[in-house]
Amino acid sequence: MTETAHDDPDRQLVQQAAAGEREAFDELVRRHQTRTHNFVRAMVSDAGEAEDLTQEIFIRAYRAIGRFRGDSAFRTWLFRIATNAVRTHVVRRSRWRALWHRSSGGEREGDATRGDPPSAEDLESDIVRRDSIDRALATLSEDLRAAVTLRDVEGLEYREIAQVLDIPIGTVESRIFRARQRLRPLLEPLVRAPAAAGGAAGRTNHG
Amino acid sequence: MDETLTCERAKPLLARLADGALDGAARVALEGHLAGCAACRVEREAQREVLTVLRARPAAEAPPWLAARISAEIAAESGLLGLADWRGWTLRLAPLAAGLLIAALVWGGLSSTSSPGVSLSPIVETWVMGDRTDGLPATAVFWQSDVSADTLLMTVLRSGPDDTLEAQPQDATK
Numbered sequence: 381m382t383e384t385a386h387d388d389p390d391r392q393l394v395q396q397a398a399a400g401e402r403e404a405f406d407e408l409v410r411r412h413q414t415r416t417h418n419f420v421r422a423m424v425s426d427a428g429e430a431e432d433l434t435q436e437i438f439i440r441a442y443r444a445i446g447r448f449r450g451d452s453a454f455r456t457w458l459f460r461i462a463t464n465a466v467r468t469h470v471v472r473r474s475r476w477r478a479l480w481h482r483s484s485g486g487e488r489e490g491d492a493t494r495g496d497p498p499s500a501e502d503l504e505s506d507i508v509r510r511d512s513i514d515r516a517l518a519t520l521s522e523d524l525r526a527a528v529t530l531r532d533v534e535g536l537e538y539r540e541i542a543q544v545l546d547i548p549i550g551t552v553e554s555r556i557f558r559a560r561q562r563l564r565p566l567l568e569p570l571v572r573a574p575a576a577a578g579g580a581a582g583r584t585n586h587g
Numbered sequence: 588m589d590e591t592l593t594c595e596r597a598k599p600l601l602a603r604l605a606d607g608a609l610d611g612a613a614r615v616a617l618e619g620h621l622a623g624c625a626a627c628r629v630e631r632e633a634q635r636e637v638l639t640v641l642r643a644r645p646a647a648e649a650p651p652w653l654a655a656r657i658s659a660e661i662a663a664e665s666g667l668l669g670l671a672d673w674r675g676w677t678l679r680l681a682p683l684a685a686g687l688l689i690a691a692l693v694w695g696g697l698s699s700t701s702s703p704g705v706s707l708s709p710i711v712e713t714w715v716m717g718d719r720t721d722g723l724p725a726t727a728v729f730w731q732s733d734v735s736a737d738t739l740l741m742t743v744l745r746s747g748p749d750d751t752l753e754a755q756p757q758d759a760t761k
């Protein structure tokens with residue numbers, strides 16, 4: 381179900397926050413922090429970076445909320461801010477790493493394919509499963525990673541993803557297709573060892 | 588939608604079919620293609636396997652203190668914005684405030700010498716006519732765009748209206 385501006389459950393809080401009520405904005409943070417943090421964590425796969433970025437995203441949203449026109453759901457708008465913040469962060473970080481690793485000749489992307497794969501026993505742990513998935517996601521380009529994360533991790537509709545990323549819906553489809561194609565071999569151990577029942581994030585609104 | 592699909596055109600649709608977000612004519616056409624194309628059936632299965640794993644990815648909950656940290660950061664920020672508002676007002680009201688202050692000082696001075704005459708002091712005259720560019724009164728600190736809040740406050744607290752800025756340290760608080 382894609383929310384339009386009219387049935388946006390956050391509409392009233394957004395109006396109050398735009399009028400300067402900080403408590404209303406605090407409530408928006410509480411409602412959206414897990415979703416936002418989880419998305420950012422899947423995008424940057426580092427706990428500390430994810431926390432700082434989540435904070436930055438909400439602060440950007442607070443500064444801009446007076447200019448939010450309501451032509452999309454608040455959630456969609458927040459994801460737009462989040463993807464932009466992540467993009468800026470990733471560019472900054474990769475420049476820094478390029479500089480840092482030039483002398484030692486290291487390139488950290490692609491680590492997911494090295495080292496010992498986790499054992500089937502390890503994969504029963506939520507943290508190990510998530511870490512394996514995030515390492516696989518980290519091998520994708522930022523464009524592909526954002527598209528597939530918004531769809532399969534966050535459960536957004538194709539149309540909403542097109543809005544968030546500001547690209548045509550056909551591009552969303554092909555990015556998701558290619559992202560899954562590249563992830564398939566990397567996720568082999570997880571495909572073979574399905575999550576224990578109840579281990580899932582519990583979102584039911586896919587499709 | 589075209590009845591005959593090439594594999595190339597079928598692929599983006601496979602992504603949608605795999606996660607149940609494809610309906611209508613497009614779905615019929617794609618299923619027609621899949622019936623005769625083993626390669627695309629393999630792709631569809633791979634798409635399904637990946638999305639099944641990703642949907643079951645255990646969510647990374649935000650740490651419990653994060654909302655409070657964000658709230659505190661925003662409170663601090665709106666404190667600064669409040670100051671900016673206050674400064675905006677001050678900018679507009681500064682000439683009036685300065686005039687009133689000086690008038691009060693002049694009035695005090697006049698009262699103490701018990702002289703009844705009402706005239707603008709030379710300082711106020713200069714201020715209001717405002718052609719003087721050297722030796723600006725201390726209240727001119729309000730017109731500087733990058734002065735810190737502390738400098739601003741200290742200027743107000745310490746200076747008389749006819750003090751000049753020459754002795755002000757350059758942003759001593761930083």
Ligand SMILES: [Zn+2]
Binds near residue numbers: 594620626627
């Ligand atoms: Zn085919």
